[in-house]
Amino acid sequence: MSLRVVFRVSSRAMSSSAFPSLRKRPPIVADNVYDSFASAVGNTPLIRLRDASARTGCEIYGKAEFMNPGGSVKDRAGLYLVASAEEQGLLVPGEPGIIVEGTAGNTGIGLTLAANSRGYRTIIVIPETQSQEKKDTLRFCGAQLIEVPAMPFANPANYVQIAARLARALQEHPDRPCRVVYANQWDNTANRLAHIEGTGPEILAQTRGAVDAFSCAMGTGGTLAGVAAALRAAKPDVVIGLTDPQGAVPVTYFTTGTPTAGAGSSISEGIGQGRITGNMAGFRPDFTAEIDDAAAMRELNALTLHEGLQVGLSSGINVAGAVKLAEKLGPGKTIVTVLCDSAMRYTGKMYNPSFLRTKGLPVPAWLDEANTRFVADGMASAGEAPTAQALLPFDLASVVSKAIEGTEIMSRCITKL
Ligand SMILES: Cc1ncc(COP(=O)(O)O)c(C=O)c1O
Numbered sequence: 001m002s003l004r005v006v007f008r009v010s011s012r013a014m015s016s017s018a019f020p021s022l023r024k025r026p027p028i029v030a031d032n033v034y035d036s037f038a039s040a041v042g043n044t045p046l047i048r049l050r051d052a053s054a055r056t057g058c059e060i061y062g063k064a065e066f067m068n069p070g071g072s073v074k075d076r077a078g079l080y081l082v083a084s085a086e087e088q089g090l091l092v093p094g095e096p097g098i099i100v101e102g103t104a105g106n107t108g109i110g111l112t113l114a115a116n117s118r119g120y121r122t123i124i125v126i127p128e129t130q131s132q133e134k135k136d137t138l139r140f141c142g143a144q145l146i147e148v149p150a151m152p153f154a155n156p157a158n159y160v161q162i163a164a165r166l167a168r169a170l171q172e173h174p175d176r177p178c179r180v181v182y183a184n185q186w187d188n189t190a191n192r193l194a195h196i197e198g199t200g201p202e203i204l205a206q207t208r209g210a211v212d213a214f215s216c217a218m219g220t221g222g223t224l225a226g227v228a229a230a231l232r233a234a235k236p237d238v239v240i241g242l243t244d245p246q247g248a249v250p251v252t253y254f255t256t257g258t259p260t261a262g263a264g265s266s267i268s269e270g271i272g273q274g275r276i277t278g279n280m281a282g283f284r285p286d287f288t289a290e291i292d293d294a295a296a297m298r299e300l301n302a303l304t305l306h307e308g309l310q311v312g313l314s315s316g317i318n319v320a321g322a323v324k325l326a327e328k329l330g331p332g333k334t335i336v337t338v339l340c341d342s343a344m345r346y347t348g349k350m351y352n353p354s355f356l357r358t359k360g361l362p363v364p365a366w367l368d369e370a371n372t373r374f375v376a377d378g379m380a381s382a383g384e385a386p387t388a389q390a391l392l393p394f395d396l397a398s399v400v401s402k403a404i405e406g407t408e409i410m411s412r413c414i415t416k417l
Pocket of ligand 1: 072073074104106107217218219220221222223224269270271312314315340341
């Protein structure tokens with residue numbers, strides 16, 4: 001069956017033409033005029049990853065979840081958590097309500113936007129180690145943010161445990177001003193349902209049923225377990241892959257039966273779960289892989305340079321996992337993974353040379369402040385860390401100096417090159 005890619009060609013034709021015309025646009029969609037934020041969540045594009053596909057001989061696609069209105073895959077969970085509270089009568093639209101949640105950031109953003117659109121407020125408990133950009137976004141959204149030191153889940157000072165106790169204390173408070181709900185993205189399976197009803201069917205529709213495999217990392221597990229349930233119901237032989245960052249529990253648990261953390265650690269955010277959540281219940285992957293941060297950063301950099309996609313590190317881990325799964329399955333398969341959120345959430349971390357250096361991670365040439373020049377060659381080698389060499393095959397400083405010669409800014413500009 002031919003897979004409807006952006007330009008309505010078969011997957012075979014797609015790989016023979018690595019660079020389709022930029023002018024050939026997908027058909028205009030007319031039925032995406034919505035009455036609310038809620039309807040604008042989901043129906044995200046599926047983008048073919050040219051470089052990862054070329055390397056593996058498979059067709060690897062990224063579900064562009066960073067294009068949700070709140071900027072991440074977690075808008076879906078946020079929406080469904082609010083919807084389920086309303087369905088249970090715990091919140092009533094138009095009447096005041098407070099939603100409490102512990103989150104690494106993205107769920108808090110999706111939850112707060114969904115809450116705002118229904119007239120509720122949110123109180124978000126977040127580990128202080130999460131990116132400043134996510135914390136700022138939460139404040140900009142109007143969330144009441146409570147930053148706490150990062151602690152393991154078993155510790156009563158862990159942010160999730162604090163959020164649960166805070167919700168209970170508010171619910172039992174004698175002066176409680178309104179309804180109070182604990183969202184609990186971890187164990188509340190409304191989270192998984194968002195992907196059973198949304199992400200999974202979208203992938204089936206977008207690939208016209210031709211999806212052979214799906215893989216991604218687990219935070220709550222809502223995305224992977226939910227998409228897996230939807231795909232397996234439609235295609236029992238679909239292969240489901242789980243990719244962990246280093247130091248997470250899920251891969252070890254599913255391969256050994258013991259919920260202990262794997263070796264190492266990761267700077268990724270939103271994934272790398274430390275326990276088996278309610279949203280993972282009943283789920284089993286067919287394939288597992290652990291990806292270290294250096295490998296994930298190489299994929300992240302390849303996404304920037306080869307695809308024009310600017311995303312966070314969990315997306316790098318997801319693409320690295322999809323590549324490993326492609327290598328296991330062999331060429332010719334259609335594999336979907338998730339591009340979870342945008343690089344703009346991590347300008348101080350994964351896109352900050354000094355932060356990367358403190359973590360011993362590769363600094364891509366175009367980010368390296370010591371190297372303001374650009375090279376095209378050498379970059380095409382798939383998955384390789386770009387080296388800090390000149391990227392343009394000429395002396396940029398002399399060209400620029402010619403362009404600004406005689407102007408009053410000349411002395412200032414030249415010193416920066
Ligand atoms: C950036 C990012 N990637 C991936 C995930 C994982 O999604 P899920 O919780 O559905 O497993 C999250 C969850 O917060 C996230 O923030």
